Amino acid sequence: MNLSPNIMSGLQDLNYTELTELQEKALPTILEGKDALIKAEPGKSKNATFVIPALAKIDAKENVVDTTTLVITPNASESQQIDELIWAMGYHAQIECASIDLDGDEEEQKQLLKDAPQVIVGNPGPLLNLLQDLRYVFRNVDYLVIDELDKLISLDLMDRVQNILKRVLSKHQTLIFTSDLTKEVEDFAEKNLEEGEAIGFDPAETQVLNKPPEVPDNLSQGYIYVPNRMKISTFMAHIEESSDDRCVIFTASKRGTDRLYKILRKNNFKATSLHGKLSDKKRAQRLANFTNGDVQFLLVADISAAALNISDVKQIINYDVPGDPDEYRYRTGLVSSGKAARIVSLVSKQDRSDINKLEKELGQVPKEMDLPDKVKQKLKERRQKKKKSKSKSKSKKRRGGNGKKQQQKKKKSNGMELPRPSYDKLSGGKSGKSTKKDKKTGVIEMLKNLFS
Template sequence: MKFEDIKLSPNIMSGLQDVNYTELTELQEKALPKILEGSDALIKAAPGKSKNATFVIPALAKIDGKEEVEGTTTLILTPNSDEAQQIDELVWAAGYHAQVECASIDLDGSEEEQKASLNDAPQVIVANPGPLLSVMQDLRFIFRHIDYLVIDELDKLASLNLIPKVKNILKRVLSEHQTLIFTSELTDEVEAFAKDNLEDGIAIGFDENGVPPMLDKPPTVPQDISQGYIYVPNRMKITTLMAHIEESPNERAIIFTASKRGTDRLYKVLRKNNFKSTSLHDKLSDEKRAQRFANFTNGDVQFLLVGDLSATTMDIDNVKQVINYDVPEDPDEYRYRANLVSRGKASRIVSLVSKQDRNDINKLESELGQSPKELDLPEKVQQKLEERRKKKKESNNRRNGNKQKKQQQKKKKKEMELPRPSYEKLSGGKTGGDKKKDKKSGVIDMLKNLFS
């Protein structure tokens, strides 16, 4: 694909010829059309000229297309001075015919020159975050006209601990703008930053589909499905699940658990009760995962058990029921799960709420537009719960009866004991005395009694 195949002004085409750019690279073929349309984007790209041209060309095209340019409209943040200077040179060379002015505020420049460059308000500023933030703070400077923002090599900025400075710079950009983020790899920090700073963003270069789920805004919960939750009695979660699915025996359902261990346990229970099921978890190979998913979508099994995987990884929308065996902590995950359900009041998402899940369901109720409603315990569970209460009551009665019986036996035994003689009736009394004195005293008393 050649640059003539995309719509660029004569000034920009002349500039590209000056720098010997004639054909688009693979990266540019994927990215330029989307960028020129004005989309926010997260783009995977290795450092080099191809990457730099991918964001410089749209910047020049945007500036050249304006009748009047007021102040700095393009800001490019990059981690090191060499990269900043290379980008600056490319902007000057390719933007020569469009009369685009550019300044570099980097680690190699003097502070006074950088302050002068910022105050001169060139159309493009290429900067390292540290020096730019320092100058902006000293001058109390605010960008009011930025409409095109590039954050280059975000993964490297993160590794250099420059993300906080980037965020502080962005707080001083007050205008609406298109945002492009370039990175060599997708780390957790890059993903979180992109999610916070891209509006309706797309991703380029990460997978065949082009748009990874992390950039998708979570969907709203469909208004035409039923939402409910069941408060589960202590140690009766599996019993409650089985009673619930037995009340709708022919429905296909996806059951989400928090771990592989949870799916393994439920698989054994379902198989024991003659229900066909299969499981997905992050330990499976791609081939096995695809096969098991196909078994469910083809109707070969009734229940798909999902452990420790997000609903965003599943492309299905025709199940009648989603069951949260474990309530998700993230409301967005709940929304994604709800969107797996077919539309209509006959379809539903049901959560089993144990004592440990109360905080999670309260959080869902506060954040969702349409709150789930509490459902009655299945009749079978109510019966078992009543049986449990009766057994507990009988056990308590037996325990209390045995306790009373023991107390009665103890009392009866005490009543049957012979009275013990007091010290006064014993020979010698309380003070005792020697054996000789006791014997003499006893004979005299006997004689007195005999002749009385």
């Protein structure tokens, strides 16, 4: 690290010989003067991550006579620890610091504030009270740290933090540290960081602070209305008609990605896939295979386009239409410039509302594309088959109906009907009349006649 001898001596005094993983990720960005939202757990590693650049910045100046660094932290013990770290690391550079915390004496802290040390570390409550009492504003702060933002939010201290920030009148670099990324943290970071970077977050969270790009006016955007139960057929026919350029395909689920991967490989296309459950090593390897040109198709599920470090892609296919317009914008940002570059969405019946929402939100209407020729042919064959089956069923009904009518007519023309059996008076037979012969039939009658 390119630090001054004074700061290096302070690090040596504290036996700081190696950077932690967090510091390796964050210090280059911070030392360049960029705003950042940094994920970090409480502790010395996190504190040193913002203290070292602050001291380097102060030591590089001449005749600093006012407060140039302000650190806001939620509790007294943390404020005191940061104060001690600054004093020890900045000892050889003669950098002064004051802690305005909940445990301090109010009158002593007022005097410390009036003395305008180069660094002030404070808790929101007591710091705001002193600033209001003294009508104090910061005119030369160029380095602002908001420490443990998630904790400040949970302790309901954000109104006080906002009032303190109103008193920082100078242009400054802003660093925000948090151990958890909540919606409140994200909203605050978006409002208070200027072109900030997100450091230490999972790939799925990296889109925070990255505002979606505007959709280029010259980008070719289209969609294909997919016939019922023909989505895969439409997809395969479309890529067969497309060029051999690299293509990224977004699906709504890992299951959908796995299915398309098998189909592509079965048809001798080179493909690889990315999803949220992959290890960092596998993700990097598969991404490298695509960027190096070893495979033509990259299938993506459960990962935002904002998290993909890809450029110069000729075609993006939305196998499933994204419901979020910002995600659509991120995907257009992956497409290279040129006439052949385009983004195509496959719109099934259930996707109609999503494509309508995109059209409304983007202010640009993607053009409806013709179905691929193969799909048109299959659709034609399907309709013809359906038409034949309908005509067959109609002819059967007609034949069955005419036969019955002919039988009825035949009966009427003969003027007679088949005899119907009568079942009343069963002993009398079909006519129902008993006869003398009938009486002498049967076992009982035979016995009577025998013994009579």
